[in-house]
Amino acid sequence: MISRQKLLEAAARVFAESGFRGATTRRIAEAAGVNEVTLFRLFGSKSQLLTEAMQCMHPNAGLNLPAEPGDVERELLTWSEGHLEAMRSMRHIIRKTMAELEEHPEMRQVVCDAKTPMFNQLLSYVSLAWPSATAGDESMRRTACSMLVSAMFSDAIGRDVVSAAYPVPAESAAQKYLTVFLRTMGPVRRPTAGRTLATAAND
Amino acid sequence: MISRQKLLEAAARVFAESGFRGATTRRIAEAAGVNEVTLFRLFGSKSQLLTEAMQCMHPNAGLNLPAEPGDVERELLTWSEGHLEAMRSMRHIIRKTMAELEEHPEMRQVVCDAKTPMFNQLLSYVSLAWPSATAGDESMRRTACSMLVSAMFSDAIGRDVVSAAYPVPAESAAQKYLTVFLRTMGPVRRPTAGRTLATAAND
DNA sequence: GTTGTATGCAAGTGCCTGCTTGCTCTGTGT
DNA sequence: ACACAGAGCAAGCAGGCACTTGCATACAAC
Known part of the structure; x- marks a missing residue:
């Protein structure tokens, strides 16, 4: 066995x-x-x-955003860093799987099972953290979430190929992507006191 | 012959x-x-x-941003839509090429030759359109450009696989990504009069 | 009319591929 | 002591692979 x-x-x-x-x-x-x-x-x-x-691969187990937003910036940062690192470590298999999809459609499930919940989780968390009034329309929110996930995905599978297109160092990339995302979304529902990610980004 | x-x-x-x-x-x-x-x-x-x-493929020929920014929003929109469409039509070959890189390193050049100039062109155009003072620090500007390119790249190669992660309709995706980008960058150096992309996005 | 160039066709080489067969060994439960 | 399941090993099969050879054909240039 x-x-x-x-x-x-x-x-x-x-x-x-x-x-x-x-x-x-x-x-x-x-x-x-x-x-x-x-x-x-x-x-x-x-x-x-x-x-x-392929079916026994479940890469992002245990990387969940809390059901109720607390310290939004910290929670999103932990989540983003975790997912970015997970996707980076799987970049070879992700690239190969995406290339095989036409010839082996059963692999589509693997990709969807990994990426769809990631996006949905972010979107529902963000909907709670930024009530609609403060965050622009719904389409804007969805686009921003999609772009954050896309930035991490693209970073994971592309950085070692076209490093010139990823001008931010690998270690701080998640934080930078998140900073841009937060800037798009505007002030969070319950702002945390003191030094925030948004101000820290200007270091 | x-x-x-x-x-x-x-x-x-x-x-x-x-x-x-x-x-x-x-x-x-x-x-x-x-x-x-x-x-x-x-x-x-x-x-x-x-x-x-592979070497005779030069997909983005003739898709250049002007050397001197004029109508920034319109120019960026044309550029984004053109590149997104070009990358989408080449999604199969992009996926295959990225998967072959370990075994055929000479193909890296093809990917780099396509993506690097795209990013560099955007970055230098943006540097002219948003002088540093109004656009946050340099790192933020680079990150935002990287995220816009990543969003389009990811959309091109991922939309037909994990459509759930791309909540914006394909036709208006470039415009939406650009709207988020513009929101991050703040007001443009020479704002255009009247109805802008930023306000149009609330339709 | 001959020469040269570009192409087609049939056949074949040696290697790799997924997969099978037949046989042997070894450990475990009864 | 015996049966049986799990695994190894050697050999092979049919088909596909990249690539070669030898020869026939077309057509243009001189």
């Missing part, structure tokens, strides 16, 4: 390196330290193995 | 559908309506053909 797990992990690793076609059963078996025949005995086919391997 | 061009175009097409490994010489030759042997006679190898095919 331990061979199963080793194969699933190896499959995800090799897929992230080389994509579907490049992830040959021989390479996966070798990476798992398992005989190639065992792969077919346990999973039946290469497609089945890779499909199962 | 016309076979050369047919093969280059077919190679780009098949690569966009199936990636490097999936773009077999047989498929490319068939798509070009040319004998497979001709492919090897003209290009020597599959790698050579695909490398040349």
Whole structure:
């Protein structure tokens, strides 16, 4: 039974390196330290193995915004930094998965299951933190949330490729994106006392 | 000599559908309506053909911001819409190229040559339109430009996959992203009279 | 009319691919 | 002691892969 797990992990690793076609059963078996025949005995086919391997990935478990906004800036910063780091560490597999979508539509579910809740969570949190009157119209709010998520997504998968398009250092990128987002959204419902992110950004 | 061009175009097409490994010489030759042997006679190898095919792609030719800002909002809108549409139409090949980077590093140049000038052009235009005093610090300006480009990039390659993360309709997305960007940047150096994008966004 | 260039066609090479078969070993429960 | 499940190993199969060879054809230049 331990061979199963080793194969699933190896499959995800090799897929992230080389994509579907490049992830040959021989390479996966070798990476798992398992005989190639065992792969077919346990999973039946290469497609089945890779499909199962993708389904057991749930990257952003435990990265939730509170149901009721408290210290909005801090909570959003923790959330943004966590998601940015998570997406960065998965950038190879994200790139490969997005490229395989036409040929393997079942992988769409994996991408959607990761990104959709992230956006929805941000949007519902923001709706509570900025009641509609203070934040421009609803469309503006949605656009701002979409842009924050897009900035992090794009940073995660693009920074190591076109570094010139990401002028902010990697470590402070989440904070900078959030600062711009906060500037768009305007003052928060319950402003925190003292030094805030918005003023700290001018350092 | 016309076979050369047919093969280059077919190679780009098949690569966009199936990636490097999936773009077999047989498929490319068939798509070009040319004998497979001709492919090897003209290009020597599959790698050579695909490398040349990628190099003759210059998607954003003729999409330039003026050297001297005039009607800033209109100019930025035209520029954003043009680039968003261009990137959307190339989303398949962009996704495939980004996935091949580890195995074919020579393709990095293609991505950089497309995205870096786009960002740099925006940044230098914005530096002229918003002198530093009115636009927050330099880091903020760079971050905002990066986020606008990221929003368009992410929209182009992600909208057809995770539509839920892009709540704005495709046709007005560029305008909405730009509106948020303008809100971040504050009033433009030479404000235009009458109805502006910022007020129009509240429709 | 000959030469040269560009292309097509048929066949084949050696390698890799997903997947199978048949057999062996090893540990575990009864 | 025995049965049985899990796993390894060696070998092989049919098909696809990049790429080559040899030869035939068209067409333009001289």
